[in-house]
Amino acid sequence: MLRKSADRGILNAVPLADQPTPTPAPAQPAKRARRADAERNRDAIIEAAGAVFAEQGGTVDVREIARRSGVGMGTLYRHFPTKDHLLATVLEQEFTSWLTAAHQTATATEDPWQALTGFFEQTLTHLARNRALVESYAATGGPTHECARHRDSVFDDLRTRCLNAGLLRPDVSTADLVLLITSLSRAIQATGDSHPGQWRRLLRISLDGLSSRNTEPLPEPAPNADPGRRWRAAPGRLG
Amino acid sequence: MLRKSADRGILNAVPLADQPTPTPAPAQPAKRARRADAERNRDAIIEAAGAVFAEQGGTVDVREIARRSGVGMGTLYRHFPTKDHLLATVLEQEFTSWLTAAHQTATATEDPWQALTGFFEQTLTHLARNRALVESYAATGGPTHECARHRDSVFDDLRTRCLNAGLLRPDVSTADLVLLITSLSRAIQATGDSHPGQWRRLLRISLDGLSSRNTEPLPEPAPNADPGRRWRAAPGRLG
DNA sequence: GCCTAACCGGAGCAAGCGCTCCTCTTTAAG
């Protein structure tokens, strides 16, 4: 039952030092290039890991990933120093490719409100298919801080467009929108397969609440952390 | 990193066969009553477990609970056959005592809308203080099915009152309200200590979206579960 | 005060999981 290791978080904001930059350092000795089989295996690992993480979440046994990609443990750990590094790599890829697509869709949509709601719908549909991604939202608001910043800028863009058109209640912050996504991702997880799509009703309700037809101001956020709170920090906890 | 067993949920809807009914069966042999020290230890365990679960969630090491209650492992497992049983006992106590209080408050509130919003506020404030309770919401919608049913009836009561007063958009279901609580509990977890109270803004937004001033109908829920879905992998990189 | 069933405590077992070590195989430069 319930493992403590979950406390270590879905990923610890790993620096991702090993990027897909196969170009060797142009130093003097001109090291030998990466072998073809190694390249092939790396790809296989990433693909298998992507599938497994999406299905089972970030808690899967590394052996399962190795098995599915037809590779040994040693090979896996040759390419990725840590399970968290592998997870971060996969999630970052998934996240940025989605964000780029969703942003393009939103930009191509004339009506600002339509752009905002469409973005939410697209985001959550994507999240509904990827368990590890949902977990990463719970832990750190996204796979990496870099990713989160990128997403925030997109959100801010959408928000500004809606504000200028007078469609959004004026005191909604970008942080509110991000928190809304995080919150709704829980609804997706909770409904799961038994009530697919019920989260869309909640999304509609929330979006209606964002509309400028609601005139009362939102409660002010507390300016700083309340030290009296009982929850320990516990770096990155999934829910 | 992330645990696999999380899949098993925070608790497996344990039957809770061992209730706080210390009365021995009134059978013929008139068994000896429970010893005083045993009773004391049981209480100490429940109290310590309550604190530890609230702070650290359901994943804590059982040894920590034993240590805090000043009791050995053997003693702990004499009173509770399983960690999950202990967790269920604690959560059920916490849940019902809260639900009773919150229901009374709501019933005593004249204005139906005030009663509903107050109930949400009270519930979420309580959840913000108990990590294990939040987890149980994510897993099964509440500590036990019994608890969940009780809560649903309270929600249904509040909903009916608001509907009769014409304050709630008419097609909001009880399930929507429960899902909203579940969803917002994630917001509480996500904001944690760093942005305490930010979830109140989201709560306000959602409640505004529930108001009858929003006239458009909600999307129909899918009638039944789609058996083909199972956290399918993202079909290749999207983009 | 005696005696026995009930109780206590913690060392230890088994299973799960991240990760390493080491031997054997394969690639590709020369």
Place this chain on the structure above:
DNA sequence: CTTAAAGAGGAGCGCTTGCTCCGGTTAGGC
């Protein structure tokens, strides 16, 4: 073709964690 470096693979280590076992202790009926 030769050969050395890079890669592959899987048994196994170390650690955590849920739970058990059993010798020692104590309450409480008589």
